[in-house]
Every structure is written in structure tokens, then in C-alpha cells.
Amino acid sequence: MDFSSKLLENAVYEMSQLPGIGKRTALRLVLHLLKQPEERTNLLSEALTDLRAKVNFCKSCHNISDTEICEICSNHKRDKSLVCVVEDIRDVMAIESTSQYNGLYHVLGGKISPMEGIGPQDLSIVSLVNRVKEGEVKELIFALSSTMEGDTTNFYIYKQLEGLDVTTSTIARGIAVGDELEYADEVTLGRSILNRIPFENSIKAS
Amino acid sequence: MDFSSKLLENAVYEMSQLPGIGKRTALRLVLHLLKQPEERTNLLSEALTDLRAKVNFCKSCHNISDTEICEICSNHKRDKSLVCVVEDIRDVMAIESTSQYNGLYHVLGGKISPMEGIGPQDLSIVSLVNRVKEGEVKELIFALSSTMEGDTTNFYIYKQLEGLDVTTSTIARGIAVGDELEYADEVTLGRSILNRIPFENSIKAS
Ligand SMILES: [Zn+2]
Numbered sequence: 384m385d386f387s388s389k390l391l392e393n394a395v396y397e398m399s400q401l402p403g404i405g406k407r408t409a410l411r412l413v414l415h416l417l418k419q420p421e422e423r424t425n426l427l428s429e430a431l432t433d434l435r436a437k438v439n440f441c442k443s444c445h446n447i448s449d450t451e452i453c454e455i456c457s458n459h460k461r462d463k464s465l466v467c468v469v470e471d472i473r474d475v476m477a478i479e480s481t482s483q484y485n486g487l488y489h490v491l492g493g494k495i496s497p498m499e500g501i502g503p504q505d506l507s508i509v510s511l512v513n514r515v516k517e518g519e520v521k522e523l524i525f526a527l528s529s530t531m532e533g534d535t536t537n538f539y540i541y542k543q544l545e546g547l548d549v550t551t552s553t554i555a556r557g558i559a560v561g562d563e564l565e566y567a568d569e570v571t572l573g574r575s576i577l578n579r580i581p582f583e584n585s586i587k588a589s
Numbered sequence: 590m591d592f593s594s595k596l597l598e599n600a601v602y603e604m605s606q607l608p609g610i611g612k613r614t615a616l617r618l619v620l621h622l623l624k625q626p627e628e629r630t631n632l633l634s635e636a637l638t639d640l641r642a643k644v645n646f647c648k649s650c651h652n653i654s655d656t657e658i659c660e661i662c663s664n665h666k667r668d669k670s671l672v673c674v675v676e677d678i679r680d681v682m683a684i685e686s687t688s689q690y691n692g693l694y695h696v697l698g699g700k701i702s703p704m705e706g707i708g709p710q711d712l713s714i715v716s717l718v719n720r721v722k723e724g725e726v727k728e729l730i731f732a733l734s735s736t737m738e739g740d741t742t743n744f745y746i747y748k749q750l751e752g753l754d755v756t757t758s759t760i761a762r763g764i765a766v767g768d769e770l771e772y773a774d775e776v777t778l779g780r781s782i783l784n785r786i787p788f789e790n791s792i793k794a795s
């Protein structure tokens with residue numbers, strides 16, 4: 384693309400670094416901002432830099448939080464014996480929106496994926512095992528996506544827990560195998576948490 | 590959506606104000622930035638605020654420019670007797686990328702559209718007529734999209750030029766009627782500039 388302005392070219396370039404945003408889409412978004420009051424752009428920029436500069440992850444569950452310990456972990460009404468293991472904070476948001484779950488979470492930050500060079504050490508697995516060792520957690524619910532990587536990750540964690548006094552379960556799948564958790568409808572997802580099955584059973588089933 | 594962080598919620602909200610970016614996409618983009626080095630976010634924010642604060646439009650053709658008069662208008666090798674009338678700076682970029690055109694441009698900033706409340710006074714039509722009155726321009730090439738609004742705008746400008754010594758033409762359409770200019774392939778678009786026809790002929794044809 385042939386830009387008549389370095390400022391424009393630079394803005395389009397930076398915008399197109401976002402995933403799924405090509406040069407043409409980036410140009411469309413940037414030109415949209417130019418047509419809006421300057422405040423619009425400033426609010427967007429500030430919101431992003433502010434988040435990036437001040438972002439904090441809960442010391443216990445690794446969820447994004449504005450406080451040291453997130454609202455979920457510090458809520459005395461939640462069942463601290465139950466921990467739902469998820470990939471990503473989007474999964475926490477998806478499960479929270481079902482209002483069907485009253486336990487805590489553990490955000491792994493991804494799945495084991497040799498193809499993408501993501502090993503166990505890149506995920507918050509050690510801190511999960513430590514949470515279990517502290518003794519308060521009685522059950523881990525695996526809620527990773529049901530892909531090869533998800534299954535591998537579940538199994539890896541399961542092996543790390545050997546000898547520890549904790550039950551493991553996986554959420555029931557009312558949704559198609561391979562579907563992403565975050566796109567499931569709330570009813571199905573809520574049901575699948577309630578109908579979770581012992582992890583051992585899920586190994587036999589597959 | 591249930592956000593665990595006000596900072597996150599705010600960033601997602603501002604991102605989702607962009608056209609075509611829903612809440613889920615906004616969340617995905619924001620979480621991507623969180624996984625990247627902080628510099629990435631700062632470069633994006635700065636590029637956007639910088640552009641918005643310092644953006645300048647060429648005094649002559651209304652193209653985006655970092656200087657008072659854009660590089661195209663101030664290029665002595667370009668044919669100043671030829672002015673191509675376009676909607677938007679994206680059209681300038683599309684035509685420039687064909688390397689088939691050596692004249693100048695005039696960016697209207699849109700099309701006349703009673704449905705969207707855009708009248709002639711919202712577009713840079715007066716300044717176009719003034720450019721013609723100055724006497725150097727011998728031919729205007731209408732390169733608006735061939736929609737009802739595009740045709741209305743062409744005709745409105747054509748009427749404003751009555752009595753002035755200027756030829757009008759429209760770009761030849763090798764591409765389907767109704768297609769957006771900026772998505773045309775470069776060869777077709779370049780050809781359509783070279784094969785432009787007198788505007789009067791295009792009225793008769795339609
Ligand atoms: Zn927490």
C-alpha cells in the first residue's frame with residue numbers, strides 16, 4: 384500500500400499487528416478513528432496502555448484482577464474445595480456467566496502443545512499442584528477444550544497429582560467434541576459443569 | 590460479559606467501539622496485547638494518538654498528508670491539468686498502486702446520500718469547483734463508486750461545472766457495477782482509468 388502520510392502508515396502498521404486484522408481492515412479502522420472526535424482515539428489509547436501497564440493477575444488463580452487476590456478467590460461464599468482448571472480468562476468469564484458454578488478457578492494460560500513449543504513449564508501447573516498440596520482443594524474440574532492438546536494437558540496434570548488427596552473430573556460435554564468452550568451457549572455449558580464425570584471415566588470413554 | 594477487572598472491561602469497551610469489532614473480538618485483541626511485550630501496546634497507542642493529533646489534509650486535494658500540500662500535488666512531474674475525483678483516501682491509494690495515473694486527485698470525503706443525511710455541503714465540492722475556476726484543470730475524471738449515490742454526486746458536480754472550460758469523464762468499468770473501487774484488482778482498475786469515457790456518454794449509457 385502506498386501511503387501519503389508516514390503517520391497514517393505507522394498507525395495502520397501497528398493496528399495490523401493485531402491478530403486477524405489485515406492491512407485493509409487496519410486502514411478502515413484507522414480512517415474511522417480519524418472521522419471521530421479526537422477524544423475517541425485518546426480514550427482507546429489510554430484504556431489499552433492503562434490496562435497493559437497496571438494489569439495484575441491473581442496470585443492464587445492467575446485470573447486477571449485489579450487486586451492481588453481476585454474477587455472470586457476472595458469471596459467467602461465460594462466453595463474453596465472446588466477448583467475448575469481452564470486455559471484462559473475467557474473461559475472463566477464464560478463459566479461465570481452461567482451462574483452454575485460456585486467454586487474457584489485456576490487459569491493455566493494455555494495448553495501443552497509441542498507443535499507450538501508450549502511445554503508444561505510455560506503454564507501455571509506448578510502453582511496448581513501447590514494449591515492442591517496446601518490441602519484445601521478436594522476436587523479439580525478439568526474444563527480445557529476437548530482437543531488433543533487439551534487432553535494431553537489434562538493427563539499431564541493428572542499424573543502430577545498422583546499420591547495427592549484430590550478428586551479429578553472433567554466437565555460433561557453436551558457440546559460437540561472440538562468446539563471451543565467460550566462459544567458454547569450458557570445453558571449447555573452450565574449443564575456440563577453440573578454433570579461433570581470422574582476423570583478416570585473420561586479416559587476409559589475415549 | 591462478566592469482567593474480573595475494570596481495566597480490562599474498559600479496554601474491551603473502547604476496542605469494541607471500532608466498526609465491525611464486537612465484544613468478543615475486542616476481548617480477543619486485548620488479551621493478545623496482554624500476552625505481548627508492553628512496548629507493543631505502547632507503540633499502537635502512540636501511533637493512533639499521534640496520527641489523530643497531527644493529522645493534516647492537503648490544502649489542495651484533501652488527501653491525508655504530513656505536509657500542507659501533499660506529495661502528489663507538489664510533484665512537478667504530475668499532470669496538473671488532470672484531476673481524478675474520488676470519495677476517500679483509500680481510493681487514492683488504490684489508484685496510485687496501479688501506477689497508471691499521472692494526474693492529481695480531489696478527495697470529496699464521501700458521496701451525496703440523503704439517506705445518511707450527507708449533502709453537497711458536507712463534501713469538498715466547493716473547493717473542487719474553485720480548483721477548476723483557477724483554470725489549470727482541463728479534465729475531471731469521476732472515479733466514485735457506481736452506486737446511486739455515486740451517480741448523484743457525479744451529476745451534482747457536473748451541473749456545478751456548467752459554463753466552465755473543463756472536460757469531464759468517468760473511469761471505464763471493467764468491474765461489476767456496484768463493486769467498491771478499493772477492492773478492484775490493480776490491472777482492471779488501471780485499465781479503467783486509461784479507458785475513461787466522456788461523462789456525457791456515461792449519462793446516455795445508463
Ligand atoms: Zn483468583
Ligand SMILES: [Zn+2]
Nearest residue numbers: 647650659662
Ligand atoms: Zn494534495
